Amino acid sequence: MAAISSFPFDSSYLPKSERDTLKVLEKLGEVVHRVWEKQVDSKTGSTTFYPEDLSREELMVAAKKNPKLISPYTVVKRDKNRKLVAVNFRDEYSKEHDRMVELLTLAAKTTKEKRLSAYLSRTATYINKGDFDSVMKLFLTVPNTSIDILVGPIESYNDSFMGVKKSYQYSLRVLRTQETQEVVEMTKIVEKLGILKPSKSVAAKLKSDKIKVRVDDVLMFAGRQAGSMPSSTNLPNQPEWVAKYGTKIVVYHNALLKKFDTQLKQYLKNVKKFDPKRTKDAMSQANYRLIVLHEIAEGIVKYKGMENRLGEYIDVIRELNADLFGVRSAKYHVLNGLISIEQYNELLIAFLVFAINVCHKAKKEPSIMVYARGFYVAFNYFMKSKSVVFKDNTMTVDFAKLSVDIDVLSNLVVGLMENGTSDDARKMFDKWSDASITEKLIKAN
Ligand SMILES: [Zn+2]
DSSP: OOOOEEOOOOOTTSOHHHHHHHHHHHHHHHHHHHHHHHHBOTTTOOBSSSOTTOOHHHHHHHHHHOGGGGOTTEEEEEOTTOOEEEEEHHHHTHHHHHHHHHHHHHHHHHOOOHHHHHHHHHHHHHHHHTOHHHHHHHHHHSOOOSEEEEEEEEEOTTOTTTSOOOEEEEEEEEEOHHHHHHHHHHHHHHHHOGGGSOTTSGGGGOOGGGEEEEEEEEEEEEETTTTOOOOEEEEOOSHHHHHHHOEEEEEEHHHHHHHIIIIIGGGGGGBTTOOTTTTHHHHHHHHHHHHHHHHHHHHHOOOTTHHHHHGGGHHHHHHHHHHHHHHHHHHHHHHTTSSOHHHHHHHHHHHHHHHHHHHHHHTTOGGGHHHHHHHHHHHHHHHHHTSEEEETTEEEEOHHHHHHHHHHHHHHHHHHHHHOOHHHHHHHHHHHOOGGGGGGSOOOO
16 A cells, blocks of 8 residues: 655644644544545555446446435445445445544644634534535635645545546645745736636636635645655636635645655756756746646636546646646746746746656656646657757757747647547547657656
């Protein structure tokens, strides 16, 4: 099993009550992790949501009479007459849920921050009822508290059979006030740029107070995110939910810096006419900006019905769009004097390096294939137009050309999100997503 990821965190600046609260919430993560281990075998990826001999047809027929069978929050089983029955997560993992409620209630009593206390005890109430939609709504709408958690069955990526059942995940984080304010400023600039907010996107009408941002230090990832090192996240995915509750972006400060140092920095010496020493801190900054812009773009560019229209391509396209649109929006930050041309070029390098790393890693980690497939398209396109040239493990970048290429690709992808179907997407991927391109990319060595 993938183990819980814990990050070193110096909590000495916090009052004792809050340090104690964190200890209780670490225990909560361990309980969530146990539920996830019951749901998903992390080695094989197989899940325990359905009986082994079940076919989609049988399930869909039975679900007409009993819609709970295809609820995100139930396990499907057979009774002794082999009839299909739905068991609520709350009951299936009853002991673990009782313990979660206990720990959340204890944490609510331990903290001295009133708003956090109310947040934790409401979360406990919803978990006790098995009302996981309300847990998510609360997470999305609560004003920033110093400590934050994400708890419950969240995404359905693990359900390869139907793509509906959600698996448990958990994160425990502490707010970084100053960095949060900086990201809020970046969000405001994107907000003001009508040109960058596709007018038919459901988020186009969102007031900026509906875009919530936090920059946090992570103490723990458990459940579905255990063992991985995400840099950031934004929720919810469904456009209809974004329209109602807004979007919440969380940047994982310490995880992000660690990833740059351990995985990305090494590529820079293979970039031609680019001094990695001169740009040491600048590149860490650029990587930071890249991740933030990705999440803002992912949060604001969403179209009604895109999930149904794009079918199996939705995740790949959503992520590719966030990358392209995010980098593209930085050009307007230059125009607004927020960053210099040099910083914009550094952002382009950060984007390429990030993408190259994903392409190499996807061979061993199927979970990031959803990102890699978009980058295969990008690199096939860039290499064809020669905005990026790879030779003898070096990379040469024509910044002006690359910037144009990104605009062109980004327009195409936004078009697919607005009106496209899975057939349209397939045409693009059949033509441009040759994965063997990875062999030509620079390596970290
Ligand atoms: Zn994303």
